[in-house]
Amino acid sequence: MTAPIYDRVALIGLGLIASSMFWAMKRAGLAGEVTGYARSAETRDTARRIGLCDRVCDSASEAVADADLVVLAVPVGAMAAVAAEIAPHLKPGATVTDVGSVKQSVIDSVGPHIPEGVFFVPGHPLAGTEHSGPESGFAELFDNRWTLLVPLPDTAPEPVARLRGLWEGMGAHVDEMDPAHHDLVLAVTSHTPHLIAYTMVGVADDLRRVTDSEVIKYSAAGFRDFTRIAASDPTMWRDVFLTNKAATLEILGRFTEELFALQRAIRTGDGDQLFDYFTHTRAIRRGIIEAGQDTDAPDFGRVKAGS
């Protein structure tokens, strides 16, 4: 066990990401004491019951007192209010970070509240499941996944390096990126795919001639993956789309343009165009497997676990 990277860490919000951070920090001994706060009394009770956090506090200001690192792990739309609430209680020299899926909006809404002498280093772990809440976390969530840090141009290098060390200690790879590029990359790899999955699941449900029970019984690979994506936390995703509006709308525009081209190929019976397109996308999958972001193994685990 190495020495802790931070003596005291405060987790504000106790959902999937924060609870996974707690277990990952404990696994590697990265933090001395970890305090936690959630707005809902029920969540705080659950956290106390399952031993999530060394100390669960009844206010955000109590949780951040004396903290060396404060992690804002609330939906993007709630970041500004939380930042305003904790700002007067932050310790000089402390670092504030966040785990929001959108970065420019968080910088705009949190940045102005950060007092002189406190460092603000926005971050975003690219990891998740369709589950949410304090009981959904697990220590392995960040293992071999990427966390993107989006430091502001005037932030000193030391707090950024220290935060990077924490994420690496929790098992993640770390890259740095500017906020606009982050928001575009995420619109492509995460935000638009989520919106599409939500839409397809909604269409299936809405169709009168096919019953929900049929959709559910006969949903094979493709649709099951969509429903898993579309089961993600509604509040978090509402805020993502409202705060990453420009990039999401841009990618949606590209998507519908491309979809219409394939739709036209189906209508006109252009098999060559379809075949070429599908062959090309297969190669991209290969690249993801080679990059170690997923495994090539058949889906035994999931099928068997459900049987």
Added chain:
Amino acid sequence: MTAPIYDRVALIGLGLIASSMFWAMKRAGLAGEVTGYARSAETRDTARRIGLCDRVCDSASEAVADADLVVLAVPVGAMAAVAAEIAPHLKPGATVTDVGSVKQSVIDSVGPHIPEGVFFVPGHPLAGTEHSGPESGFAELFDNRWTLLVPLPDTAPEPVARLRGLWEGMGAHVDEMDPAHHDLVLAVTSHTPHLIAYTMVGVADDLRRVTDSEVIKYSAAGFRDFTRIAASDPTMWRDVFLTNKAATLEILGRFTEELFALQRAIRTGDGDQLFDYFTHTRAIRRGIIEAGQDTDAPDFGRVKAGS
């Protein structure tokens, strides 16, 4: 080990489905001898090397000689030619089935070739992975998945019941459905989701400001699921879209209508509409888990296997 359901089974085409059927039949002792044929000599060699089929034949007509059950497991677009080739060699009283993802088109193209005294019982196992070829099969593929049989109105009940017994012996649940309804249900649960996944992966690749390497490195849950879907066999999927054109185009129309409504909600900042929509789709996922078609467990298996 119970008595075999069929003394001799012929598998025409040796891809993911046929090879999984072979291993599943062997697991439960459902067939006496299983012969196999694939158009490509390389596939036949591979099958011989890995022990796929009791006997690999160099022609389809040799494989079907004396077979009690003939399984057409080739892409939908190749069904008619194969049916014409084997028709003169079918044993009276034999059953011909298929595993194609579209049913009306297969009935139209295969049905006319089936001789008097041979039963044709179209079928479709709702199971698959993104892998293809003779080495991709495994005995568990059909366990707890649905197979849909689409018998013609004038087919005697005995051959249908016997084929149902085979599928149940391979681990599947079996339902019967008429071809038009089958093709609509599959357009919703499988065909349109696949087209959408292919499109999204293509868009990501096409975007100049985000490199392929970034897409690959930073693809978290949503996009990784899409790439898995979009890695499926290009020939099979080309044929699916060309032969289930009407239903796919209908569902695509509903999908784009719905997507435009959500896009408008993003553009106008209507958070309530987004939140309500996302909350609703979450409930559908719950139904799929309760129906036993997937598991609620976090995606440990896949993440760990890749690390």
